[in-house]
Amino acid sequence: MSLGEFLLVAVLAVPAFGALAVAAIPRDLPARVAGTVAAALTLVAALALAVDRSGTWTAYSATPPAVRPWHALDVAWVPGLDLRFHLGVDGISWPLVVLTALLTLLCCGYTCWRVPAGGSGRALVALLLVVEVGILGTFLALDLVLFFLFFEVVLLPMYAIIVGWGGDGTDPAAVAARRRAARKFALYTLFGSVLLLVGVYVVVAAAGTADIVALTGGTGLSRGTQLAAFTLLAVAFAVKSPLWPLHSWLPDAHTQAPTVGSVLLAGVLLKMGTYGLIRVAVGVAPEGARWAAPVLGVLAVAAILIGSLVCLAQTELKRLIAYSSVGHMGFVLLGIATLTATGIQAALIGNVAHGIITGLLFFLAGAIKDRAHTGALRELSGLRETAPRLSGLLAFAAVASLGLPGLAGFWGEAFAVVAAVEVGGTLWITLAVLAALGGALTAAYLLRLLRQVTHGRPSAAVAGLKPGLAGAELAAWAPLVLLALAVGLAPTLVLGVAEAPVTALVEVLR
């Protein structure tokens, strides 16, 4: 077993065994610490994946495959179902793998410090680690059936996190609300993943293999198969991403989930949809992608505009941030819909930036709600008078989210618009203009958020706040703040590794 194969297995095995260990350790705090250690080791393994990349070796052959993993592991599992345990990492998946490992570590560390009301801390840490296994597996899978399998793993642990630790209060109405939100999440997501299952086997039945490396480029699939497969896969991923009008599970789930749940949901869970769209739907059925691109583009821009307009009318902090995800993911989807190198690059960096910034925003929103015991914007004002540091961080995150140049959010949104302009034609120019307008609306609602929460006279809920921040909070937030700056100033952190695979992918799209 080479080092790369070992690391690939380790990235999945460490959190999986970590979850088992956490469940087996009877005492609460040691278990949570053990879980955090497992998450830290996972991050180390994920970072190490980038060392000793050998992605160019296949370039020697006459027709190099469009997916050239740095490391790959390919073992037969269930031949009767065309399922192989085929993992691999390349420049498209690696940033997301690292982001997942990082956010899980931060969430586990945060849980060491504070456990949301509702259940035991160690069960929460164990579930977080299981969710991590599912997400990482989805990003690493190079077999369609395996991809589907990991896609499904996330569902129930996340449901349990929302039901068990989410919401505010224990009165029957709050309990019913969070249960409803969790059910909606579970059923919507399952709806998406069963379509994924059908789509996967439409491809497998036609091509006779489930190997993503072999399938990328759509070779050997008829036009009809590609259209059917792309439709099924795109709807499946549109539910997860989420793309308007299939987004309605998102605001409820994100609002009701506990802070760490929201961070993971918004930070990386949504990326499974956009990643799947790039790697599976577009990669395997490019002809279907070209056919559906205008529809996808229109829906993406609709998501941007509708998401922003709804945000302008929101009165609750977490719900506003949740809805802002709809708009941000709209930019990502617009980038993918252009099917150009620029657009897909924009989508990838937009993915990562949204994960960092929205993760941070949900952490901050959770901190504010924990302190002020309310999330209603009307009852929050003057935060900078009583808690200047918290308010400063919120301002930083909001400004990053609205896409200020120099911060992470800028690149994805700007270049999605640029890519749409580059495609040309009336439709895409119009879409670009509307998306840019949506960008302006994004700025409007985030500035409105800042005006209401940080400025003005301290409200009753805010007046009694202490200015200090806990060490655990700083430890959880600092990496995200630094990354938002780093990716903003040096987007090549993400784009450098993604350039080669994206170029290879776009080549087979033509």
Next chain:
Amino acid sequence: MSRVQSVDSVALLPAYLAAGTAVLALLVDLVLARRAATIVAAATGALATIVAAVAVGAGGERRTFCVGADCSYVFGGRAALVAGLVALLVLGVLALSGPLLRDGVTPVGEFCFLLACSMTGGVVLGAAGDLITLIVAVEALTLPLYILVGLRRGSLASAEAAVTFFVVSVVATTLTLLGAALLYAVTGSLHLERLGAILADRSELLDLPLTTVAVTLVLAGLAFKVAAVPFHAWAPATYDGAPLPVAAYLSTASKLGGVVALLAVVQHALPLSVAGPVLAVVAALTMTVGNLVALRQRRTVRLLAWSSVAQAGYILAPLGALALADVDARSAAYAAALAYAVFFVLLELAAFAGVVALRPAGADGGHLDDLRGAARRHPWVGAGLAFALIGLAGLPPGLAGLFAKVTVVRSLLGGDAAWLALLVALNAVIGLAYYLRFAALLYTPADSAPAGDAPAVPIRPARVVAAALAVATAIAVIVGFAPQLVLDLAGS
């Protein structure tokens, strides 16, 4: 050609052992009259049957009771799988019956005897090579159940359930027999393989209305046994009225028997151009109706009953693709149906074991609310039940159930029945709604329930039931990680 038929007793060994178990249980009860001894005798017999089925099945296909090339008893890989599985399920049901038999109301000897008789039917069923053997085996499997369902003495629901089951089942058998007779009238043959060959050779027979009627009657009669819509109405009432272990047996071994019988006639005998579309419609209706009605159930066993109706739809679904499929896709469809059935009975048995463990000894399934918070009081048993339910819904961590669904969808898409695959997929979403509600209920804190709902006496799960749950869960976990084991067996 010798006048005396040579009988291959090795091929019949599992059936001898199963029948011997019934006699043994009766004798032990008569001679020793000790509860434990009878149960141990029956369990030992079931265990011996499993061993014999595996041993004989490993030695390649054996045929006996042959007339020329046609044999009435063919013990191959699939027969071994069915025989072993039925015996295993009997073993599991015996374990589940522990608390029921301890209360002294249920006659132990009769219970074990009847269960073993039913097992004999199941063991022979997989090997049946002609329609008469098949129908007799199905009847041997079902007949003892009429009594077992009504065994809860002094319970009106139990008696009602038994009568419903009896009447419906007898009608179903009549239909199947009539169909078999008509098929014989058309073709002059009863052996399954010969029937298939005749119908394939002389395609003018297919145009006879009589053939269509005969095929439909055979299928309808067997559809009763698997509780497929529109022949399902007996199942919820019967399951709910029967003692819990018997309900478990009905929804696992008895259903498996129906599936195997259907598979046998469809695979070997019936013309697929007629049977395929009928089965496709039946499967589509069964899963949809079963799932939609299950959504509204408030009683535990009724929920499990309706969900098992829906599951029968998934089992039949691959067969719905038969009319259009080519040879490869057909054998994949048979294997998929059987594989799904195997995954399903394991999880269903685990689910029933969980319910039995969490209910007072000898009680019925009760209301869903009676199980509220049960997993908090009994974490291991509750987790086992939740695992089984999640598996039935077809989601990780219940990988066995997930692979079962995957198998079905794959075979449907391989056989060009995309609409049915999509329907299976969408039904899985409906299914999740109630399985999830049930599983989540187990973890809901009991204090949020209205006061007075909590059981007065704390329930201690019986050890033997918990052991059965553990074993079933362990097997489900193993085949979840290595589904190829089941797929290989089902495809052989």
